[in-house]
Amino acid sequence: MPEPAVRIENLWKAYDGVQALQGLSLAAFEGEIVGLIGPNGAGKTTAIKIIVGLLRWDRGDVFVLGHNVLEDSISYKEHIGYMPEAPALPEYLTTSEFLGYVGRVRNVPKEQLPGRVSELLHDFELTGKAKETVATLSKGMRAKLAFAAATIHKPQLLILDEPLLGIDPAGQRMLKDRLVGMAKQGCSILVSTHQLDTAERLCTKVAIIHRGKNVATGDLESLRGQVHAGEHQTLEEIFLKLTEEAGQPEPEMPRRKGLFARK
Amino acid sequence: MSNVLTLLTYKVKLFFAPSYRGKYGPLPLLALMILFVPSGAGMGYAFGAYIDTLGTEQVTETLGAAMSAMLAFGFVFSLGVGITAQPSELDFLMTSPIKSREYLIADLLFQLTSIMLAGGVAMFAALIGLLGGMGAPMVRAIPLALVMAAYGLMIVLIIQSITIARIRYPNARVRQLTLVLLVLSAVAMLPALGASIGIDFADLPIPQAAFAALANSAIFGTSSDVQSLVVAGVFFAAIGVLWLKMSKMYFFYGIKPTLSGGFGQVDMGTKMAQQRRMIGLFGGLTDKIALRTDVGGDLSLMTRLSLVRIWRDGSIVFVILLLGLFVGIGLWGSSSSEEQTGMDYNTLQGATWPIAILAINWCYYERENLWIPVVGGRSLVTYFRGLMTSLVLIGLAMSAFMIAIRALVQMRVDMAELAFMMLAPVGTSVFAAILLTRVRVKPGAFSPGLLVVLFVTFIGGAGIAFAGSLVVGAVGGGSYAVAVIQATITAVIAISVYYVGQLAVSNLSRTFKFQ
Numbered sequence: 211m212p213e214p215a216v217r218i219e220n221l222w223k224a225y226d227g228v229q230a231l232q233g234l235s236l237a238a239f240e241g242e243i244v245g246l247i248g249p250n251g252a253g254k255t256t257a258i259k260i261i262v263g264l265l266r267w268d269r270g271d272v273f274v275l276g277h278n279v280l281e282d283s284i285s286y287k288e289h290i291g292y293m294p295e296a297p298a299l300p301e302y303l304t305t306s307e308f309l310g311y312v313g314r315v316r317n318v319p320k321e322q323l324p325g326r327v328s329e330l331l332h333d334f335e336l337t338g339k340a341k342e343t344v345a346t347l348s349k350g351m352r353a354k355l356a357f358a359a360a361t362i363h364k365p366q367l368l369i370l371d372e373p374l375l376g377i378d379p380a381g382q383r384m385l386k387d388r389l390v391g392m393a394k395q396g397c398s399i400l401v402s403t404h405q406l407d408t409a410e411r412l413c414t415k416v417a418i419i420h421r422g423k424n425v426a427t428g429d430l431e432s433l434r435g436q437v438h439a440g441e442h443q444t445l446e447e448i449f450l451k452l453t454e455e456a457g458q459p460e461p462e463m464p465r466r467k468g469l470f471a472r473k
Numbered sequence: 474m475s476n477v478l479t480l481l482t483y484k485v486k487l488f489f490a491p492s493y494r495g496k497y498g499p500l501p502l503l504a505l506m507i508l509f510v511p512s513g514a515g516m517g518y519a520f521g522a523y524i525d526t527l528g529t530e531q532v533t534e535t536l537g538a539a540m541s542a543m544l545a546f547g548f549v550f551s552l553g554v555g556i557t558a559q560p561s562e563l564d565f566l567m568t569s570p571i572k573s574r575e576y577l578i579a580d581l582l583f584q585l586t587s588i589m590l591a592g593g594v595a596m597f598a599a600l601i602g603l604l605g606g607m608g609a610p611m612v613r614a615i616p617l618a619l620v621m622a623a624y625g626l627m628i629v630l631i632i633q634s635i636t637i638a639r640i641r642y643p644n645a646r647v648r649q650l651t652l653v654l655l656v657l658s659a660v661a662m663l664p665a666l667g668a669s670i671g672i673d674f675a676d677l678p679i680p681q682a683a684f685a686a687l688a689n690s691a692i693f694g695t696s697s698d699v700q701s702l703v704v705a706g707v708f709f710a711a712i713g714v715l716w717l718k719m720s721k722m723y724f725f726y727g728i729k730p731t732l733s734g735g736f737g738q739v740d741m742g743t744k745m746a747q748q749r750r751m752i753g754l755f756g757g758l759t760d761k762i763a764l765r766t767d768v769g770g771d772l773s774l775m776t777r778l779s780l781v782r783i784w785r786d787g788s789i790v791f792v793i794l795l796l797g798l799f800v801g802i803g804l805w806g807s808s809s810s811e812e813q814t815g816m817d818y819n820t821l822q823g824a825t826w827p828i829a830i831l832a833i834n835w836c837y838y839e840r841e842n843l844w845i846p847v848v849g850g851r852s853l854v855t856y857f858r859g860l861m862t863s864l865v866l867i868g869l870a871m872s873a874f875m876i877a878i879r880a881l882v883q884m885r886v887d888m889a890e891l892a893f894m895m896l897a898p899v900g901t902s903v904f905a906a907i908l909l910t911r912v913r914v915k916p917g918a919f920s921p922g923l924l925v926v927l928f929v930t931f932i933g934g935a936g937i938a939f940a941g942s943l944v945v946g947a948v949g950g951g952s953y954a955v956a957v958i959q960a961t962i963t964a965v966i967a968i969s970v971y972y973v974g975q976l977a978v979s980n981l982s983r984t985f986k987f988q
Contacts (some may be wrong), residue, residue, distance in 0.1 A: 216893050262848045263847065264848065264987060264988055283854065284850050285850065286850070287848060287849060289851025297636065297844075298841035298844065300778075300782065301745070301752055302782045302785035302786045303782075304763070304764075307763065307764040307766060307781075310764070310765075310766025311764070311774075311778060311845070312849070313766065314771070315845060316848050317850075320767045321767070322765060323767045324767055343760065343785070345748070346753065348750075429700045445566045459963055
């Protein structure tokens with residue numbers, strides 16, 4: 211059995227006493243495109259932020275590309291790419307400067323950097339915007355730029371949080387084709403999305419997250435089997451059935467503390 | 474008009490809610506209101522005592538300058554946002570079937586309400602203080618308050634009318650006309666500042682002069698002259714008629730969200746939108762300097778990245794404006810005083826506050842972008858070292874400019890003074906970078922982080938500058954050889970402070986918490 215690119219075991223994380231993750235376990239292997247789907251507040255973004263090193267967790271184990279993230283929280287990042295949901299981008303840089311900056315941070319050799327930047331700008335139809343600042347880009351162009359930045363160093367593991375938001379159909383198609391191509395070359399991809407039809411067609415495996423737990427994992431066939439669904443049932447129907455079975459979301463706890471806390 | 478109260482309530486709640494829903498409830502707001510009462514009363518008393526020493530004409534002139542300043546502020550406001558609207562108002566209220574005039578009245582009442590709630594107590598204290606300083610009966614506060622309220626109302630009507638005209642008639646050069654009026658208002662302040670230009674503004678039929686004369690009558694308890702009453706009345710009526718006409722027009726599509734997210738708060742979404750606007754505004758000029766990512770070492774890259782940001786996002790404009798302000802005040806002070814004070818407060822402010830402002834801007838504009846090096850597997854050591862270096866470079870450039878101006882004016886440079894001016898920005902930058910690795914500034918005037926960054930950087934920079942200049946001054950002076958020794962000592966201290974700062978920043982940034 212090969213070592214998974216990402217392995218999460220019994221992960222727990224709370225914010226101000228509210229449990230965001232409650233024993234989440236997950237694995238993604240080389241060449242897989244794993245879709246993380248779940249209702250709002252299920253814990254998808256929390257899990258992703260833990261994997262990329264932006265959040266500390268309370269309990270559990272996280273292994274990325276064979277590294278225990280708790281023990282070695284830096285070196286594994288050289289091989290991962292990350293595209294956050296609604297990414298904060300340095301508005302003042304031009305698109306080519308931004309990609310160059312990320313390339314430097316991602317240890318792309320200096321001599322290869324101009325060529326790689328040009329290649330990505332061309333691939334994502336941003337060549338005409340090479341000398342324009344990020345501030346002038348449309349929402350879709352910003353998403354494409356963030357995607358390009360996430361892949362500039364040809365990562366072994368690509369983690370995407372709602373990557374298709376705000377991108378036009380042609381752009382979505384291009385990104386999906388690119389993801390499939392990268393997976394074929396051995397890149398593992400973890401993608402959080404609310405677009406269930408996309409997840410159904412794009413992902414080789416889907417993990418349904420609900421209330422901070424993984425309630426089901428597998429390809430569409432195995433998910434159908436887990437819920438005893440017919441062969442024509444869609445991922446959307448399976449998702450709704452699984453999340454309804456798991457119950458309604460718990461009411462949100464008041465987060466404010468102090469003298470004048472909301473009652 | 475049925476929606477006015479609903480709109481007003483929404484605006485007031487939106488504006489004040491953040492300030493009383495904090496950890497300590499309404500206490501900070503109350504504290505702020507009370508905090509300004511003594512200073513309001515004190516300033517009013519001092520102004521009253523000053524007025525008491527002047528003749529009637531000079532009082533009218535002084536009041537006219539204050540009225541002109543208020544009008545100029547109104548023109549500045551109408552060139553910017555003009556009508557206050559939070560982002561949520563644009564999304565939900567302005568897409569509802571409410572009439573333009575309803576919204577304008579609600580906004581007008583909101584502006585008056587917010588001014589009264591935020592500063593009303595202090596303003597009343599200032600008014601009482603002013604009359605107390607003059608030894609005048611307190612009952613005169615009533616007519617004076619009425620004159621000021623009428624003038625304030627007229628200014629708000631002007632602001633709203635200009636804003637609507639700007640939106641509805643984009644080709645009518647409303648902006649240019651407003652700029653002209655702004656300049657004229659500023660010129661009308663000059664005589665009170667001691668710069669006579671041969672025009673007696675008090676005799677001109679302009680609103681600020683007329684209202685100043687009315688305020689003068691209210692303060693001294695004399696009867697108002699007919700000419701001032703007529704001029705003030707005509708202007709008020711004309712602007713009222715203009716407003717009645719303009720307020721029927723639909724203008725919601727041209728409103729830009731206000732920067733403030735509430736009393737003492739800043740909406741980050743709006744702040745980012747403002748940054749985008751600034752980048753767009755300066756784009757043609759600022760993109761002439763490019764960031765080469767394929768050359769130089771990591772420290773060089775991060776330093777250049779920080780410099781490019783400050784250059785392109787408009788932060789440099791604030792630096793230049795602040796520096797110009799302090800240099801201008803310094804020059805004015807030195808021209809009006811026989812004494813040449815080198816290490817004065819203005820110099821210190823010019824060498825420190827711009828750096829502190831840059832540090833605050835970094836928190837607002839750049840901190841969120843740190844996810845890029847964080848997930849890139851880079852420690853933030855080089856990033857923060859580059860940030861500190863960029864602040865030092867900008868600070869030294871500012872100081873070099875101030876030294877050049879001082880040398881031109883005084884035709885000499887004192888070495889202790891030079892040491893002071895070179896060490897202040899270095900020390901300030903070091904403290905700023907150290908604090909940025911630890912302090913998180915929440916967007917708001919009540920943010921302890923913001924106050925810490927502002928004042929600790931200032932005090933830290935001042936401390937290093939004073940200590941360094943004392944050392945340099947203790948060497949003596951007079952000869953060329955001593956000056957060389959003093960310059961060497963200054964350079965050694967500056968480099969030492971820089972390197973100690975780099976060490977401290979390196980250590981602290983290793984444990985920087987991004988989220």
